[in-house]
Structures are given as C-alpha cells and as structure tokens.
Amino acid sequence: MGESKKTKDRKTPALGSKPQKKTYERDDLSAGDASPRAVMSRLVREFIAPHWRVLAVGLSAMVFVAATTGALPYLMKLVADEILEGKNEALLFTLPLVILVVMTSRALADWVSRVADAWLGGRVIADLRIRMFDVLAYADLSWIQDTHSGRFVSAFVNDVPVVDRAGAKPLTSMVKNGLSTIFLVGMMFYMDWKLSVLTIIGMPIALIFLRRQKKRIKNASQKSLREAGDFGSLLTQTIQGIRVVKAYGQEDAEAARVRSVVNNIMYYLVKTAKARAAVAPITEFVAGLGFAAAVFYAGWQSIYANVTLGDFMGFITAAMLMYQPLRSLFNLQAQMTEGVTAANRIFAIIDHDRKVTEPKNAPALKVPEGRITFTDVEFASEEDLPILSGFELDIEPGEKIALVGPSGSGKSTVLNLVLRFFDPQTGTVQIDGQDISQVSLSSLRSQIALLTQDPVLFDDSIANNIAYGSDGAGMDRIVDAAKAAAAHDFISALPRGYETRVGEDGSRLSGGEKQRIAFARAMLRGAPILLLDEPTSALDAESEAKVQLAMETLLEGRTVIMIAHRLS
Numbered sequence: 001m002g003e004s005k006k007t008k009d010r011k012t013p014a015l016g017s018k019p020q021k022k023t024y025e026r027d028d029l030s031a032g033d034a035s036p037r038a039v040m041s042r043l044v045r046e047f048i049a050p051h052w053r054v055l056a057v058g059l060s061a062m063v064f065v066a067a068t069t070g071a072l073p074y075l076m077k078l079v080a081d082e083i084l085e086g087k088n089e090a091l092l093f094t095l096p097l098v099i100l101v102v103m104t105s106r107a108l109a110d111w112v113s114r115v116a117d118a119w120l121g122g123r124v125i126a127d128l129r130i131r132m133f134d135v136l137a138y139a140d141l142s143w144i145q146d147t148h149s150g151r152f153v154s155a156f157v158n159d160v161p162v163v164d165r166a167g168a169k170p171l172t173s174m175v176k177n178g179l180s181t182i183f184l185v186g187m188m189f190y191m192d193w194k195l196s197v198l199t200i201i202g203m204p205i206a207l208i209f210l211r212r213q214k215k216r217i218k219n220a221s222q223k224s225l226r227e228a229g230d231f232g233s234l235l236t237q238t239i240q241g242i243r244v245v246k247a248y249g250q251e252d253a254e255a256a257r258v259r260s261v262v263n264n265i266m267y268y269l270v271k272t273a274k275a276r277a278a279v280a281p282i283t284e285f286v287a288g289l290g291f292a293a294a295v296f297y298a299g300w301q302s303i304y305a306n307v308t309l310g311d312f313m314g315f316i317t318a319a320m321l322m323y324q325p326l327r328s329l330f331n332l333q334a335q336m337t338e339g340v341t342a343a344n345r346i347f348a349i350i351d352h353d354r355k356v357t358e359p360k361n362a363p364a365l366k367v368p369e370g371r372i373t374f375t376d377v378e379f380a381s382e383e384d385l386p387i388l389s390g391f392e393l394d395i396e397p398g399e400k401i402a403l404v405g406p407s408g409s410g411k412s413t414v415l416n417l418v419l420r421f422f423d424p425q426t427g428t429v430q431i432d433g434q435d436i437s438q439v440s441l442s443s444l445r446s447q448i449a450l451l452t453q454d455p456v457l458f459d460d461s462i463a464n465n466i467a468y469g470s471d472g473a474g475m476d477r478i479v480d481a482a483k484a485a486a487a488h489d490f491i492s493a494l495p496r497g498y499e500t501r502v503g504e505d506g507s508r509l510s511g512g513e514k515q516r517i518a519f520a521r522a523m524l525r526g527a528p529i530l531l532l533d534e535p536t537s538a539l540d541a542e543s544e545a546k547v548q549l550a551m552e553t554l555l556e557g558r559t560v561i562m563i564a565h566r567l568s
Contacts, residue, residue, distance in 0.1 A: 034340075034343075034344055034347065036336060036337070036340045039339075039340045039343045039344065039347075040170070040336075040340075042343075042347070043124065043163070043343065047123075047124045047127050047128065048120060048124065051120060051123055054116050054119055054120055054123075055116070055120060055172075057112065057116050058112070058113050058116025058117055058120065058172055059172070059175055061109040061110070061112040061113035061116065062109075062113045062172060062175050062176040062179065063175075063179060064105070064106070064109040065106055065109045065110050065113060065176060065180070066176060066179030066180040066182070066183050067179075067183060068102050068103075068105065068106040068109070069106065069180045069183060069184065069321060069325075070180070070183025070184050070186065070187050070318075071102060072102070072317060072318075072321060073184070073187050073188075073191070073314045073315070073317040073318035073321065074187060074314060075095070075098065075099055075102065076314050076317040077191070077314030078091070078095060079095060080314070082095070113172065113176060116172070117172045117173075120172065121164045124163070124164060125160055125161060125163070125164055128160050128163060128346055128350075129156055129160055131350050132155065132156065132160075132346065132349050132350060133156075135349055135350055135352060136152065136349075138354065139352060139354060140354055140355050140356050140421075140422075141356075141416070141421040141422065142355070142421075142422060143352060148232075148233040148236070148237070149233075149236050150229070150230075150231075150232035150233030150234065150235060150236035150237065151229045151232060151233055152349075153232045153236065154225075154228050154229040154231070154232030154233075155229070155345060155346065155349060157232070158225060158228040158229075158232070158342075159225055159228075159342040159345050159346055160342070160346060162221075162225070162338055162339055162341075162342035163339055163342045163343045163346055164339065170332055170335070170336050170339065173328060173329075173332050174329070174332065176325070177325035177326070177328045177329050177332070178325075178329060180321075180322075180325040181322055181325045181326050181329065184318045184319075184321055184322040184325075185200065185318075185322060187314075187318045188315060188318045188319060188322070191314050191315050191318070192315055216271075216275040217272055217275045217337040217338060220268050220271040220272040220275060221268075221272050221337065221338040221341040221342070222341050223264075223268045224265060224268035224269050224271075224272060225341065225342060225345060227261055227264045227265045227268060228265055230261050231258070231261045231262065231265060234254075234257060234258060234261055235258070238254050238258075272338065295316070355423065356420055356421070356422065356423055356441075358437075358438075358439070358440050358441050359438055362438060362439055362440040363438075363439055363440070363443075364439060364440055364443035365431060365434055365436065365439040365440070365443040365444045365447055366432065366434070367431060367432055367447045367528045367529065368432060369397035369398075369432050370397045370398060370431070370432065370528045370529055370558065370559035371394075371395065371396060371397050371430075371431065371432050371433070371559070372393070372394075372395040372418065372429070372430070372431055372529070372559060372561070373393070373394050373395070373428075373429070373430045373431075373433075374391050374392060374393040374394075374414075374417075374427070374428075374429055375392065375427055375428050375429075375430070376390055376391070376392065376426065376427040376428075377390075377391040377392075377417065377424045377426070377427035377428070377429065378390065378391075378424055378425045378426040378427055379391075379410075379413055379417065379422065379424045379425060380425060387408075387410045387413050388410050388413060388414075388424070391410075391414075391427070393414075395559055395561065396559075397559060398557055398558065398559055399559060399560070400555060400559075400560040400562070401560070401561055401562070402562045402563070402564045403561065403562070403563050403564070404564050411533075411563045412533060412563065414561065415450070415531045415533060415561060415563065417429050418431075418436075418448065418529070418531060418561065419444070419445060419448060419450065419531070420436055420437070420441060420444060420445075423437060431444075431447070431529070446527070447527050447528055447529055448527050448529045448530075448531060449521075449522040449525045449526075449527040449529070449530050449531070450522070450531045450533075451518055451519065451522050451530070451531070451532045451533065451535035452518075452533045452534075452535065453533050453534040453535065455506065455514045455515050455517065455518035456505070456518070457502045457505060457506035457509070457514055457517060457518070458502075459501060459502065459503060459504050459505075460501065460502065461498065461499045461500060461501055461502075462491055462494075462497075462498050462499070462500050462502060462517060463475065463478050463498040463499060465502060465517055465521065466478050466481055466482060466498075466517060466520045466521050466524055467521075467524065468521055469521065469525055470521075470524045470525050470526075473524055475498070477524060478498065478520075478524065479498070481520040481521070481523040481524035482498075482516075482517075482520045484519075484520070484523050484554070485516045485517070485519035485520035485523055486516055486519075487513070487516035487517055487519070487520050490513055490516075502514075502517070515535065518535070519535065519554075522554065523554050527558075528557075528558055528559065529558065529559050529560075529561075530554065530555065530558045530559070530560045530561075531560075531561050531562075532560065532561070532562040532563065533562075533563045534563055534564065535562075
C-alpha cells in the first residue's frame with residue numbers, strides 16, 4: 001500500500017536545517033545563571049558529599065588505576081632494555097608476571113571505580129528528583145497553577161539526567177583521567193623532558209578552542225532543554241484534551257505543532273552535538289602534531305645520539321597512553337557545559353521561595369467549636385486585580401452558609417483563604433480565635449474537608465481513594481463512608497469491587513461516580529469544617545437526591561461554607 005498524501009507531505013527536515021521561528025512566552029521555569037564552578041560546588045556539597053564512603057572507594061580505585069597506568073611505560077622500558085637488548089634471563093621469567101599482576105589489579109580497580117561512578121550518578125539523579133518533588137509538594141498553589149504541568153514533567157524527565165554530566169561523572173572522571181595524565185606526563189619528563197615539551201606544546205591551542213566551543217554548547221543546550229519543556233507542555237495538554245481535539249477535527253493541527261517542536265529539539269540537539277564533536281578533531285590534531293614532533297626528535301636522537309630502545313619505547317608508550325585520558329578531559333569540559341545548563345534549571349525549581357509559610361515551631365490548630373472569622377480581608381491576584389476588598393464574615397460554630405454570585409466574584413477565593421492556599425494582602429482569617437497564618441499548615445488542613453465541582457481521583461483503587469487523607473482507616477469505615485455517599489451499590493457491582501482501579505483522573509468512572517467517591521472521602525475524614533464547591537453539579541437527579549440525604553448526616557455539627565450557583 002502506498003503512503004497517504006498527508007503522510008507524504010510531512011517532509012523530514014534536512015540535517016542542520018534551521019528551526020521555525022517562534023516567539024517564546026515567559027518561561028515559567030526560568031533558569032538561573034550560576035557559574036560552572038558554583039554549580040559543581042553545590043552538587044558536590046549537597047548531593048555527592050553525603051555519600052562520601054562510596055566516593056572514597058571510587059576515588060581510591062581511580063588513584064590506583066592512574067598510578068598503575070603511569071607504571072606501564074616504565075615496565076615497557078625495562079622489557080626493551082633488560083630483556084630485548086640486555087638478554088636478562090632472570091627478568092624474562094619475573095617481569096611478565098609483574099606486568100600480569102599490574103594489569104589484572106588495574107582492571108579490577110577500574111571495575112570498582114566504574115561501579116562507584118554509576119552508583120553515585122544514579123544517586124544524584126534520584127536525590128535531585130526527590131528534592132524537586134518535595135518542593136512541588138509544598139509549593140504555593142499559585143506557582144503550580146501558573147506553570148504548565150508539562151514543564152515540570154520535562155524538568156524531571158529531560159533536565160535531571162543531563163545534570164549527571166555536571167555531577168558525579170565529571171568529578172570521578174576528572175580525578176581518574178587527571179591523575180592518569182599527571183602520572184604519565186611525570187613519567188615522560190622523567191625519561192626525557194625535551195621530548196615531553198615537544199609532545200604537549202600544542203595543548204594551549206586546544207584549550208583556547210575549547211573555551212569558544214563551550215559558549216556554543218551552552219547556547220544550544222539551553223534552547224534544546226527549553227524546546228523539550230515546550231514539548232512536554234504540548235504533549236500533556238493534547239492528551240488531556242484529546243476528546244476536544246478529535247471532536248473539533250484538530251488532529252492534523254496538533255500533529256503539525258508537535259512536528260515543529262520535535263524538529264526544533266532535533267535541530268538544537270544536532271547543534272549541540274556538532275559543537276561537542278568539534279572538540280575531538282582539534283584535540284586529535286594537536287596531539288598528532290606533538291606526537292609527530294616527538295617521534296621525529298626521538299628518531300633523530302636514536303640515529304645521531306645515545307638513546308636506548310627502552311627509552312624510546314617507554315616514552316612512546318607513555319605518550320600514547322596519555323592522549324586518551326587527556327582527550328576525555330577535553331570532552332568532559334563540553335559535557336559539563338550541558339550539565340551546568342540543566343542544573344541551573346533544576347536549581348531554579350529547588351530554590352523556589354514559598355510565599356505561604358508557617359512560623360518556626362508553629363503550634364497546632366485546635367478546633368473545639370469551628371467558628372470562622374474574616375476581618376478586613378484584602379486580596380488581589382498577582383496581576384493586581386482586586387478580588388476581595390474589606391471583606392468581613394463571621395461564621396458561627398456549626399453554621400451552614402452559601403456563597404452565591406457570578407463567576408469571578410471571589411467565592412472560590414474565600415475557600416482558598418480558609419485552606420491557606422493563598423494569604424490575604426491585609427486582614428486576618430481566624431478559626432476559633434486563632435490566626436491561621438500562625439499555626440502549622442498540616443494541623444489547619446487536617447481540620448478541613450474539601451469537596452470540589454471537579455473531583456480529583458488518583459490512579460489507584462477505589463478503597464485507597466476513599467481513604468486518602470484518613471491514614472489507618474479500616475475497610476469497614478471505608479464501606480460505611482461509601483454507603484453514606486450512595487456509592488456502595490455501584491462499587492459492589494464492579495468486577496473487583498473496592499479494589500478496582502479508577503484510571504488516570506478517574507477516567508474509568510462516570511462524573512457522578514467520581515463525585516460520590518469524593519463525597520465518601522470527605523465523610524471518612526470527619527473534619528469539623530467542610531468546604532463545598534458546587535459538589536453535586538456532576539450528579540444525576542437520582543444520585544443527587546441520595547447524596548443530599550447523606551449530606552444531612554455529613555453536615556451535622558460541622559461548620560460549612562458552600563459555593564453555589566443553583567440555590568437548590
């Protein structure tokens with residue numbers, strides 16, 4: 001079968017073709033601009049030093065590898081001078097054994113260093129992800145809402161692995177290759193300092209070129225990671241809105257947007273790879289220049305002067321062994337540039353300052369009655385749009401009030417202020433005479449149950465969703481809560497009953513079923529304060545009648561704030 005016309009029209013961009021022009025919106029995860037030294041220092045201090053035992057084992061193994069590497073040229077010198085030319089019969093039997101022991105122990109030490117390096121690299125990635133998630137879990141709701149979820153996903157999936165290039169791997173590789181180079185250069189100078197100078201004289205040229213390439217790598221890497229963030233955002237919103245995409249026939253339009261972003265990512269990845277790959281040829285050229293000069297000089301000396309075969313073989317062995325770790329060090333500089341760029345983006349998340357905080361050693365909130373008092377509350381959004389001005393409200397213990405008004409009038413803001421998702425610019429919110437900004441957040445929220453118009457369910461079992469936030473609840477209590485929420489019958493009819501997984505965001509359940517599970521969760525929590533945001537809007541008439549009967553039990557003895565559009 002031939003390709004469809006649409007498929008044929010999707011041409012693959014040529015290698016190196018420029019990305020489509022685009023105007024970037026404000027990057028919600030703007031990267032910091034700390035220097036490579038500052039980034040490396042922080043990574044070592046916060047994420048590598050705590051695992052110093054593994055680091056010590058790895059570094060010790062690397063020192064041994066470097067030392068034995070430096071010994072190999074001297075052993076080759078002995079082979080040439082004492083066995084090939086000197087005909088030393090005693091060394092003929094002992095020197096090969098020494099070489100075997102050195103090479104075997106070097107191989108074992110290299111294995112230890114590689115395992116330690118891999119463990120440290122994996123641990124740094126894991127710790128970074130844990131730290132980032134901790135920040136997100138406790139971050140201000142306003143920051144989370146202002147940042148597209150796809151950008152956070154991209155930071156976890158794309159940025160964090162790249163940071164490994166500026167963390168454990170550069171540190172261990174620098175030690176291993178740096179010490180190997182030092183030992184080998186030292187051996188070269190020990191055997192012939194003039195040859196050594198000729199061999200390494202071109203290295204400053206490579207360093208100058210490397211500095212120019214680092215800037216190109218940094219720019220391309222920044223754009224690549226940013227495009228990856230855009231791709232994460234686009235992919236997330238397309239999957240979440242797939243029903244609308246299909247209903248409005250926008251599959252081709254969304255596919256075109258994805259192709260554009262993916263091609264841009266490829267362009268910048270290739271640009272980064274080209275800048276990084278350019279390091280190798282210049283290093284090889286400089287190394288070849290120095291090596292050719294050294295061979296010529298050594299040959300001249302052996303013909304016209306007094307240079308032994310052992311001296312020549314030992315020096316050439318050292319020179320050949322030196323270029324591999326030296327080349328690795330040059331490539332490492334390029335890789336670190338990418339790692340530092342990603343690390344700055346990660347630290348921008350980790351260092352995000354919370355606006356909603358609690359005092360040190362904040363006391364726990366005590367709710368003997370459940371009175372809620374708003375006193376002269378002023379609240380405006382980040383765009384300085386006033387939402388509440390001079391707001392006063394005194395809710396008696398056990399009182400049920402409804403906030404009725406058009407969208408944007410501040411109804412949800414009242415609920416958010418009670419939960420301290422936001423803090424007012426001025427004024428106070430008190431519960432039983434206690435300023436909620438002066439008590440611990442965990443104790444405040446443990447006294448409140450929230451039911452929203454769009455219930456949130458996690459991809460877990462129905463039982464675990466009902467028990468969410470009610471640690472230690474037994475199955476009997478879970479079932480009782482489900483019965484009270486008119487959910488037990490439909491749950492029991494499912495193939496696995498309460499162990500049925502609800503799917504992503506409860507996708508395997510209807511809107512009414514999801515809402516009744518959320519109701520059961522609130523009933524099981526048994527908090528003295530209840531916040532309801534149009535909780536029955538997704539229910540059919542029969543289910544709503546059942547839930548409203550259950551609500552009489554749920555609301556009894558509790559202070560309730562309800563948002564309503566329908567007065568019923």
